[in-house]
Amino acid sequence: MHSVEKDLLANPPFLYSRSEILSKPYPVPKERGLYAWFFKEIPPGVPTDGCSTKDELTLLYVGISPKNLESTQNLRNRIRTHYMGNAEGSTLRRTLGVLLEEQCGFPLRRVGSGKRMTFTHLGEQWLDDWMEVNAFVTWVTHSAPWETEAELFKSLSLPLNIRDNDHHPFAKQLSDIRKEAQRKAKEMPVADESSETRSN
Numbered sequence: 001m002h003s004v005e006k007d008l009l010a011n012p013p014f015l016y017s018r019s020e021i022l023s024k025p026y027p028v029p030k031e032r033g034l035y036a037w038f039f040k041e042i043p044p045g046v047p048t049d050g051c052s053t054k055d056e057l058t059l060l061y062v063g064i065s066p067k068n069l070e071s072t073q074n075l076r077n078r079i080r081t082h083y084m085g086n087a088e089g090s091t092l093r094r095t096l097g098v099l100l101e102e103q104c105g106f107p108l109r110r111v112g113s114g115k116r117m118t119f120t121h122l123g124e125q126w127l128d129d130w131m132e133v134n135a136f137v138t139w140v141t142h143s144a145p146w147e148t149e150a151e152l153f154k155s156l157s158l159p160l161n162i163r164d165n166d167h168h169p170f171a172k173q174l175s176d177i178r179k180e181a182q183r184k185a186k187e188m189p190v191a192d193e194s195s196e197t198r199s200n
Contacts, residue, residue, distance in 0.1 A: 004148045005155060007140040008036045009052050009059065015136040018083045018128070022200070028076040028139065034148065035079055035139040037061040037092065037160075041130075043099035047170050050157035057136055061092055061160040062152055064145035075139050083131060084200045086118040095160055095174065096135075097127055098181040104130070108181040109191040117185050121196035128200070 015038055016027060038057035042048055052059040065071075065078035087094035087108060094108070097119045101107050106123025110116070118124055142148060150164055159170040166172075 004034060004140060004142060005152060008034060008062070008138065008152075009054070009156075015055065015057060015138050017136055018132040021079060021083055021137065026076055026080075028079050029141060030074045030076045031141045032066060032143055032145055033075045033139050033141040034062060034064050034145045034152070035075060035137055037063075037082075038136045038138070039134050040136075041134040043096060044102065045099065045173075046159050048157075048159070051159070052156060059156070060158065061095075062149070062156065062158055063092070064149050066145075068146055069144070075141070079137055079139070082137075083135075084128065086124045088116045088118050091162075092160065093124070093127060095162075095178065096131070097123065098178055099174075100127070100130065101181070107188075108185040109188060110185055111191050111193055114190040117182065120191045121193050121198040125198045128198075 021028060036059055038054055038059050040057055042058060042060070046060065048058050048060075063078065065075050066073035082090045082092045085093065087097050097104070097106070098108060104123065104126045106119045106126055108117050109120055111118050111120060119127060152158075153161065153165050153167075157168065158165060159168060160174070161168070162171050162175050
């Protein structure tokens, strides 16, 4: 187990909930690094064989911020986007939403001008509430996280990661599920969100 994996998984200092991440003072630093998502409830169909666990929570996804040296993103911005953004800007939210569609009743939809796809304000609110109960995150700072991500994919079972994770048996299936949700969204009319509100 190399140092980054050990820091993230062997003894993470704390697993933060959505409300803790969004509370001031914000606990996540404005630095580069890697973050790991642990879940209480496993979305339908997601295999957990070989997945790491911590405090009865299961690791399903790892991300980095920024993606490269040129990006100005950081851990705080990225983790907050996953917790309070939408499916257009968060790969994790889009994945969770399409896997939970049958449970929540909010499919992926075109919104606004029709170029963006989210679960609408109400669907994203539902996902906010689900993540508050079920999605917990930890992180480790790193000056060049893009140099270590591939190694983590080789040593960990991360069923919700698709990019650079082709060797995982669920990656192709998850990619197909996401593509099908996008196809259906394109066939449906643009959603009218004028009467919807969402609180963060």
